[in-house]
Amino acid sequence: MLESLQQLAGGFGIATTLPNLFYCLTGAIVGTLIGVLPGIGPIAGIALLIPATFSLNPTSAIIMLAGIYYGAMYGGSTTSILLNVPGETASVITCIDGYRMAQKGRAGPALAICAIGSFIAGSIGLLGLVAFAPPLARAALAFGPAEYFSLMVFGFIVLSNVTGASLLKSLMMALIGLIIGTIGLDPVKGDARFTFGSMSLLSGIEFVAVAIGLFGIGEVLSNVEKTAVLLDGKVLVPRLRELFPSLEDLRKSIKAMLRGTLIGFGVGLVPGPAPVIATYAAYMAEKRISKHPEEFGQGAIEGVAGPESANNAACQAAFIPLFVLGIPFAPPTAILLGALLIHGVTPGPMMIKESPELFWGVIASMYIGNFILLLLNLPFVPLFANILRIQKRILLPLVILFCITGMYSVNNSVFDIWVMLLFGGIGFMAGKGKFEGAPLLLGLVLGPRMEVAFRQSLMISHGDFSTFADRPISLAFLLATALFLIIPIFRLGLKRPGKGGASKGPAPTN
Amino acid sequence: MYRNDALGGALIFLFGALTVYLSLKMPLGTFRAAGPGLFPLCLGILLLVLSSIFTLATGLRLRQDERREGKPAEGTGSVKPVLGFMAVIAFAAGFLEHLGYAPTASIVVMALLQILGGSYWRRNLVISLAAGAVSHFLFVRWLQIPFPQGVLGL
Amino acid sequence: MLKRLSAILFVFFVAGSIPVHAADFPTKEVQVIIPWAAGGATDLIFRALGATAGKYLNKAVVVVNRPGGGGAVGYTDGMKAKPDGYMLTAAVTPLCILPHQTATAFTYKDFEPILNVVSDPSMLLVRSDAPWKDLREFVDYAKKNPDMITVGNSGAGGGVHLVALAFENAAGIKLNHIPFSGGGPSVTALLGGHVNAVSVTPPEGIPQIKAGQLKIMALFADKRLAMFPDVPTVKDQGINFSMGMWRGLAAPKGTPQDVIRKLNESFKKAMDDPEFQAKAKEMSVILSYLGSKDFGALMAKDDEFFGKLIKEMKK
Numbered sequence: 001m002l003e004s005l006q007q008l009a010g011g012f013g014i015a016t017t018l019p020n021l022f023y024c025l026t027g028a029i030v031g032t033l034i035g036v037l038p039g040i041g042p043i044a045g046i047a048l049l050i051p052a053t054f055s056l057n058p059t060s061a062i063i064m065l066a067g068i069y070y071g072a073m074y075g076g077s078t079t080s081i082l083l084n085v086p087g088e089t090a091s092v093i094t095c096i097d098g099y100r101m102a103q104k105g106r107a108g109p110a111l112a113i114c115a116i117g118s119f120i121a122g123s124i125g126l127l128g129l130v131a132f133a134p135p136l137a138r139a140a141l142a143f144g145p146a147e148y149f150s151l152m153v154f155g156f157i158v159l160s161n162v163t164g165a166s167l168l169k170s171l172m173m174a175l176i177g178l179i180i181g182t183i184g185l186d187p188v189k190g191d192a193r194f195t196f197g198s199m200s201l202l203s204g205i206e207f208v209a210v211a212i213g214l215f216g217i218g219e220v221l222s223n224v225e226k227t228a229v230l231l232d233g234k235v236l237v238p239r240l241r242e243l244f245p246s247l248e249d250l251r252k253s254i255k256a257m258l259r260g261t262l263i264g265f266g267v268g269l270v271p272g273p274a275p276v277i278a279t280y281a282a283y284m285a286e287k288r289i290s291k292h293p294e295e296f297g298q299g300a301i302e303g304v305a306g307p308e309s310a311n312n313a314a315c316q317a318a319f320i321p322l323f324v325l326g327i328p329f330a331p332p333t334a335i336l337l338g339a340l341l342i343h344g345v346t347p348g349p350m351m352i353k354e355s356p357e358l359f360w361g362v363i364a365s366m367y368i369g370n371f372i373l374l375l376l377n378l379p380f381v382p383l384f385a386n387i388l389r390i391q392k393r394i395l396l397p398l399v400i401l402f403c404i405t406g407m408y409s410v411n412n413s414v415f416d417i418w419v420m421l422l423f424g425g426i427g428f429m430a431g432k433g434k435f436e437g438a439p440l441l442l443g444l445v446l447g448p449r450m451e452v453a454f455r456q457s458l459m460i461s462h463g464d465f466s467t468f469a470d471r472p473i474s475l476a477f478l479l480a481t482a483l484f485l486i487i488p489i490f491r492l493g494l495k496r497p498g499k500g501g502a503s504k505g506p507a508p509t510n
Numbered sequence: 511m512y513r514n515d516a517l518g519g520a521l522i523f524l525f526g527a528l529t530v531y532l533s534l535k536m537p538l539g540t541f542r543a544a545g546p547g548l549f550p551l552c553l554g555i556l557l558l559v560l561s562s563i564f565t566l567a568t569g570l571r572l573r574q575d576e577r578r579e580g581k582p583a584e585g586t587g588s589v590k591p592v593l594g595f596m597a598v599i600a601f602a603a604g605f606l607e608h609l610g611y612a613p614t615a616s617i618v619v620m621a622l623l624q625i626l627g628g629s630y631w632r633r634n635l636v637i638s639l640a641a642g643a644v645s646h647f648l649f650v651r652w653l654q655i656p657f658p659q660g661v662l663g664l
Numbered sequence: 665m666l667k668r669l670s671a672i673l674f675v676f677f678v679a680g681s682i683p684v685h686a687a688d689f690p691t692k693e694v695q696v697i698i699p700w701a702a703g704g705a706t707d708l709i710f711r712a713l714g715a716t717a718g719k720y721l722n723k724a725v726v727v728v729n730r731p732g733g734g735g736a737v738g739y740t741d742g743m744k745a746k747p748d749g750y751m752l753t754a755a756v757t758p759l760c761i762l763p764h765q766t767a768t769a770f771t772y773k774d775f776e777p778i779l780n781v782v783s784d785p786s787m788l789l790v791r792s793d794a795p796w797k798d799l800r801e802f803v804d805y806a807k808k809n810p811d812m813i814t815v816g817n818s819g820a821g822g823g824v825h826l827v828a829l830a831f832e833n834a835a836g837i838k839l840n841h842i843p844f845s846g847g848g849p850s851v852t853a854l855l856g857g858h859v860n861a862v863s864v865t866p867p868e869g870i871p872q873i874k875a876g877q878l879k880i881m882a883l884f885a886d887k888r889l890a891m892f893p894d895v896p897t898v899k900d901q902g903i904n905f906s907m908g909m910w911r912g913l914a915a916p917k918g919t920p921q922d923v924i925r926k927l928n929e930s931f932k933k934a935m936d937d938p939e940f941q942a943k944a945k946e947m948s949v950i951l952s953y954l955g956s957k958d959f960g961a962l963m964a965k966d967d968e969f970f971g972k973l974i975k976e977m978k979k
Contacts, residue, residue, distance in 0.1 A: 030653075033648075033653075034653065037649070040655075043701070047707070047711075047727075047729070048653060048654060048655070050708075050711055051711055051714070051715045051727075054712075054715050054939075141852065141855055141856035141857075142856060143856065144853060144856055144857075144858030145842075145853070145858060168560060168563065168564050168567075169515075169564070171560055172519075172522050172557065172560050172561055172564060175526075175553055175556060175557045175560065176522065176525065176557065178553050179525075179529050179550060179553050179554065179557065182549060182550045182553070185734060186546035186820070187819075187820070187843065187845060188544070188546075188820050188843050189545070189546055189820055189821075190734075190765060190766075190819075190820040190821035191536070191537075191545075191546040192766060193536065193546050193547075193550065194532060194550075199732075199736055199737055199740055199768075199769070200732065200737060202732060202734070202736055202737065202766075203731060203732030203734075203737060217599070220595065221592050221595060221596070224591045224592050224595050224625075224626070225588065225589065225591070225592050271849060271852060321852070325852065325855060325872070326871035326872060326875075327848045327851055327852050327855075328848050329848070329852070331701070334704075334848065338704075338707070338708045341708065341867070341946055341947050342708060342711075342712055342943055342946065342947065343946070344942075344946045346871050346946070347871075348871030348872065348874075348875060349871065349872065349874075349875030349877060350871060350874055350875050393623070393626035393627050394623065394637060396622065396626065397618070397619045397622030397623050397626065397638075397641075398619065398641060400595065400598070400599065400618065400619075400622055401615055401618055401619050401641060401645065404599065404602050404603075404606075404615075404618065405611075405615070405645060405649055408606065408657065409649070409655045409657075411729070411730065411731055411732065412656055412728055412729065412730055413730065413732070413737070414603045414604075414606050414607055415603075417599065417602060417603035417606070418600075418603045420599075421596060421599045421600060421603065424596070424599070425596060428592065430518070432514055433514035433515055433517065433518040434514070434515075435518050448845075449845075451549045452843075452844075452845060454549070455544050455549070456842050456843070456844070458541050458542060458544070459542070459543065459814075459840065459842050460814055460840070460842060460858070460859070462542055462811075462840075463540065463541050463542025463543075465541070654726065656695060656726060656728040
């Protein structure tokens, strides 16, 4: 441990030379810009800029890439808050309360809390990475297909009702997400499913297209519907009441950030869509713990702080399997692995032993990237928040252009724009009936993985279902799921005699 | 409120039915070696069950409440601009690869601005050309996102 | 003011739209379609090669990812591109696999081979603490316990899955194939002991082998790996079978021969450039140059092989 700290200090020495700081800053700025564009997240951002780093020495290149990586992650939540357009998969949840805050004129605090929360989660996450990486990586290996399936079922049932409207409605939406997730090539056999002969559907429905459609386009359309009213000369712009969070905001958020970090770090060790699950889980946890659950969905700052921290912590934890096992658990780490490989750094079991100075240099540069982003993003807050001052009738067309641009750049495909349009229409309609988009997106993320894990488990066990109950971790998740389902029914049964116990939850308001 | 719920429930029921129908056309296999249709079939059946419970429940409540609630308040907006926006996005999807990025961007912004308030066409033209130019420089030239070049080579 | 601004913008648009014609190829950037998402082995190799090849072409080489349908979307786009040498496609083994699996619009014949860059051998990896000391023990065990050894692969019907199936036939055994969504997850499952073996191509699994966590049970190559000279090929051990994954570059059918020649020369020079050689070594890929004719012959051979194999599999 002491030796590690010494080496970490050495790493900081390398990373803080003037040219390296410059590369980090450049990376952070480019990353932020890329992250702000919906659709293009850390993955595409790093991929686009890998060639630009070829001429640099490995340390500088990695520092610049770390800047891009964190920058893109920071940027993702900006459009969620300002425009209700989730910039990437992990910032869907931030739309719920972040956008409400912006509508109430509190875009500044929301953006600032995101930056601060990400920084805190990043810092703690790095500490966890340095201190506990090897044992945590071994724990991550305990997750085989059976454990994975049970975890997915647990996540599906428990998290689908994230906004707390109605369990039945949420489950239906989540099931629709699961079904949409089966479109494309069967992940096990390779047959085409529900593609109707379309080549573009073979790869399935792009998550980001559905997310931007349901949230961003749906929101723009319902704004447009009201234009007749809006153009009557009423105030169109939400007033910016304050640019930075008050002490009260910080007090409320700090605990949410810490809890979010813990949840994110834990979930981040599981391969697959960890950041998404982590943000949903953190949001639900905050809502459960809060003394004022009715504020959630109306612009509760904890509903931004928790998930944003969880997202960053999950991404941080994803480095553990990369550095200890040499295996990327999630696409963003996969692309970072590729970038590291090109620069002669092979993350994996031998890295800490063979080239400690590089390992610690990478860790230190990641931390510095994180820190520079905080410094960079706080001044950006007023700038971004002021976007909302633009008149809606000018802003809305630009948002649409922004969505089209970002959507195309994800896969370089116009098909995704069609998908985005379709789900924009669905989101607009569903909003009228208070059918939530968040559970659908959860189902869409979990679906394919759940199916693969289910079928893998049964292939390995030769069709024996007891494999799910024989494995302790898997059994624990299944029991927890069962408990979650049984308890409300039990409670409901007790409440029946009293009147009007059927529909719970806060009254939906606009 | 309940009326929308009932309608939504019915639509979801139809979606579930469609899923079940299409899944049954695919090989189902066994659980040991599941075919491509098995998992969607299970999901479809589950969705059918949930949506029928939901639709029936809201249908019952709808009856009870109809006397009390009276007419549901209709939205104050108009559907026309919504359809216009959707048509413009469809235009972008259909013509992006032929027109190239910057022209499509300008046309999209221009059309949307016109939909939202047509009387400032000169201002709108400047905004839309600027939007096309700025985003061309930012995304195509600087970030090097490979957008289609279109007939004009832009 | 507004008028002047619109005039400037107008000039900008018109000026930008004048097409350039020149006799010498290339006059503008050359794009390479990667039919997979960014960050995969193919993507990385061609990003590195493209960066170096830019030097010799005097124009930038831009990588365009068009993922989808296991590669089908990208190949369809690549086939449809104008045959002028400005839109190339990464020709990788699935080009000869996909058309046999689903109804695709393309086959390898719709492309003009330029050169092959990389040939990676396939391998079967097991954990170092596996009960089998060598390939013979593995095969003996599999013969006595058919369908019991679980073998992970990176996706159903993908290259390494088919290689494992072909190996089954060659060795006369039956394995239980478990598909994962990529090489990373399958190697993780092996490390965690959830499957008994995995079928992969480098660089997947290489760091774990170097760290002593995994070992190569079967190497389906004609010659041993320079990295692990002690590991025998399956041919050395009496099973006549070798199969690898190749990654090369192709242009749409109908591209003029002199353009193909120019591209071949430039990319060949890039392959020999020490800068790219160093990057290839870091990535643990095995460079193997083939000219356009030889590359075409390789595609034809593998297309026939996979066609037969998939027909058998589907029975």
